[in-house]
Amino acid sequence: MLEDLTVWYLFLGGTGAGCLLVAAALECLSPHAIAVNGGRRILKGPYRSFFAPAYVAGLAAVAVGALCLLLDLGRGERALSLIFQPTLSFVSVGVFLLIALMMFAAAPAAFWAFGRTGLPEPLALAARVLLALAALSVMTYTGLLLSGMPSVPLWNTPLLPVLFVASALSSGIALLVCVVFLTGSSERFASAASRLRAADAVAIVCEVILLALFVGAAFLKGGTAQASAERLVQGDLSAPFLGLVVLLGLVVPFACEALVRKASERAVVAAAVLVLAGGFFLRWCIVEAGMAVDIAASVMPVLGIQ
Numbered sequence: 001m002l003e004d005l006t007v008w009y010l011f012l013g014g015t016g017a018g019c020l021l022v023a024a025a026l027e028c029l030s031p032h033a034i035a036v037n038g039g040r041r042i043l044k045g046p047y048r049s050f051f052a053p054a055y056v057a058g059l060a061a062v063a064v065g066a067l068c069l070l071l072d073l074g075r076g077e078r079a080l081s082l083i084f085q086p087t088l089s090f091v092s093v094g095v096f097l098l099i100a101l102m103m104f105a106a107a108p109a110a111f112w113a114f115g116r117t118g119l120p121e122p123l124a125l126a127a128r129v130l131l132a133l134a135a136l137s138v139m140t141y142t143g144l145l146l147s148g149m150p151s152v153p154l155w156n157t158p159l160l161p162v163l164f165v166a167s168a169l170s171s172g173i174a175l176l177v178c179v180v181f182l183t184g185s186s187e188r189f190a191s192a193a194s195r196l197r198a199a200d201a202v203a204i205v206c207e208v209i210l211l212a213l214f215v216g217a218a219f220l221k222g223g224t225a226q227a228s229a230e231r232l233v234q235g236d237l238s239a240p241f242l243g244l245v246v247l248l249g250l251v252v253p254f255a256c257e258a259l260v261r262k263a264s265e266r267a268v269v270a271a272a273v274l275v276l277a278g279g280f281f282l283r284w285c286i287v288e289a290g291m292a293v294d295i296a297a298s299v300m301p302v303l304g305i306q
Helices: 004-028 045-072 076-084 090-114 121-147 159-182 190-221 223-233 238-259 265-290 296-302
Strands: 034-037 040-043
Touching: 004 045, 004 090, 004 121, 004 159, 004 190, 004 265, 045 090, 045 159, 090 121, 121 159, 121 265, 159 190, 159 265, 190 223, 190 238, 190 265, 223 238, 223 265, 238 265
Parallel strands: none
Antiparallel strands: 034 040
């Protein structure tokens, strides 16, 4: 019952939020990137080529993910009701989280794109903190959306939101790495790019551990959860799961980022693209594996449909 648009939302929403979270953290750790004149913030030129595309890429990913979520509802009046007649359903809450994240991300994106803002530094710092909290909320929510369906044993575990947070962080860093290298900022910010790759390697390790725990817990549950896990590791989904997610999406990028210290620019971008592809197929495989049971009774309340 969950369509491909839902998978795209889970991926783009999480990845964009992860990219925005990392960008906000890096901005907080870069005090020399901004000069304060008369209480107003003025950016320093070299940093603009780094932060402007980072914020714009993250914001664009979240916006497209939100569009996928709204299109997946199927009817325009249903999408409007989520906004103007909100409920406590997962989808309704998710829509407002996405709106909040895009609002908080628009300010730094505009600042780094156009060079000035009327916000004093204390307010700008508060905006970055709110942006980070909203981004983390969206990253977590993409997993809660599925884990809140109790009739799907594979999804109904607290490990799933944590796994999706780790994956969103890794994919967000990968998106940021792609932006840094494709915009030509990697040489000027070589140290930051190197640290981003190291951070992504750590995130991948965490993701591997959580993925192993997630699959192992499904086997231990038995019944439908075990049948779903078997589809992932030895059934009809084993090729995309083991090949695209585990091997190409986790093992190969980790080897490139952790073991090859001075990889070429093409190799770095290729590794980041593999992380992004692996993040998408991780969600696709988990959604498809969960389809082994009748989920209609569970999906309806989550979507706010009576």
